[in-house]
Amino acid sequence: MSHKNDLPLFQDIPLMPDYAIEESLIAKGYQNIAGVDEVGRGPLAGPVVTAAVILDRNNIPDGLNDSKKLSAKKREALYDGILRSAVAVSICSLSATEIDRTDIRKAALEAMRRAVCSLSVNADYVLVDGRDIPPKLAYPAQALIKGDGRSQSIAAASIIAKVTRDRLMEKVGEVYPAYGFEKHAGYATAFHRAAIEHEGPVKKLHRFSFAPIKGAF
Template sequence: MLLTNFSDFIFECGTDEAGRGCLAGPVTAAAVILPDNFVSSLLNDSKQLSEKTRDKLKPIIEEVSISFSVTHLDPKIIDEINILNASIKAMQECITKLNPIPNYIIVDGNRFKPINGIPYSTIIKGDSKYMSIAAASVLAKTYRDDYMNQIHEEFPMYNWKQNKGYPTLEHREAIRKYGTTKYHRMSFRLLPEQLKFDL
């Protein structure tokens, strides 16, 4: 069973991101403040859940949350400031949109930067330990998947509806065949060394 709170503060928010390892699309972050009495036997780290379960949890989380927010940061920003900084920036932007402002932040992972002087803790595998981080991971993943499904319609040859922009063999083969789009992260190694673009 996931834990409710890490700190003793009333408004503790959990934050997480999705899409860090992708070759295309945004990095998406979410931040969630849950009520102390929130209990869900379904909720877990989004990577451990089926798409069907994530889609079922999304409206539940949105309805019961004291506050939640989601932020997409596009590939241009990722290329400018690198994926780690973009992930942190996306989480920070989510936190600033919460109302009430959280008293404490718990972050999935081991890297974060202070925002507005709010105390925080980074927690390795936090999305499998704390409810609010798990909830944030579900929202980040579902909102990002929805985004990738939409841009799939614009560039169906990359099959983002299926691979969500991750570096699958199919996705890399499509990049080799069709080149890149405005949604690709040009600072990433889009093709393995042995597969170069034919220029």
Template sequence: MALKTQFSTYDFECGTDEAGRGCLAGPVTAAAVILPSDFVNTILNDSKQLSGKKRMLLKPIIEAKSLSYGIQHVFEDEIDSINILNASIKAMHGSIEQLTIEPDYIIVDGNKFKPYNSIPYKTIIKGDGKYLNIAAASILAKTYRDLYMEKIHEEFPMYNWKKNKGYPTKEHRLAIEKYGVTKYHRKSFRLLPEQYRLDL
């Protein structure tokens, strides 16, 4: 099913989404994107439906064709301090703030958001599989976060973040059990199953 260009009839509708909410390490990253009304791309879809290679191919296309886009990381210390939901919304607000065009309307992937600058908004469950601007935001959030995780992988290669990107894979959890936690781990998350619970 083809994705719709936008939800509202406003000229400048921004789509926003985040990546990395369920990770054990690294930031939660959000993107906001305003696309032109005539934007067409047959590959663009929810980032989770695409291979890493396709996401990286789409990244420069979205950056070049969008009217404006913004990216925001919220890091692990703040996630631990304000919780992951608030951190995700803060990242989305931060990405919208970076837009060079103030949006008339905001559509958000998921069902949780807080008002931003009194701009009208709509939360849309699975919005990244329905609207191009949210799908574009999901691609940018995921690719920018992946690139960041690949960079910090060099510092702590034993966790293999370049592959698991900080998600709770068996390999990542075994590495936490063996090597302990790093400054990039989210201390408020259950990093190991109860029987391996670390004294954090």
């Protein structure tokens, strides 16, 4: 199984992600190219969410980009467009409990692996955002630094993962209104840190291995 890491120069990163990397792989005989990305490495609460997407090369939604560079309204529209047009989409999340049991890097990579393996159509090749390829991934793969800004497949995965996690944290905010999860999605804002200090962390929701929670409760 061929695996490699990719360290691009800044001038190699396009202004918008395109399908060039995927096209080069298709020219080598690969057909179903999956992009995979994760959201939620940094928050103090909630799961890490990953998505894997195989785009239809003849029906790619306009405006795909790194989810962090898009407005919430644009992400929502693209989310729907990706689900309508993609060959296959898969989502996986791992809980705060699992993150505490291992660590965030291992949890994120395992969630990526599961997302790829759960696609309804088998991938022939996988493009992974970041520096690392998930261990035990049973497909040829390539890690792309800033991949969500280079590959439309990874950009699509980043959008699916981001919208899914944001919606989930909005629901969590309804259950635990004192923490304001619907506003910050579990990230370490001043409001969130103050709520943790006042209310205490929520078991199985907050990440007890993360500072400032670690060792304090």
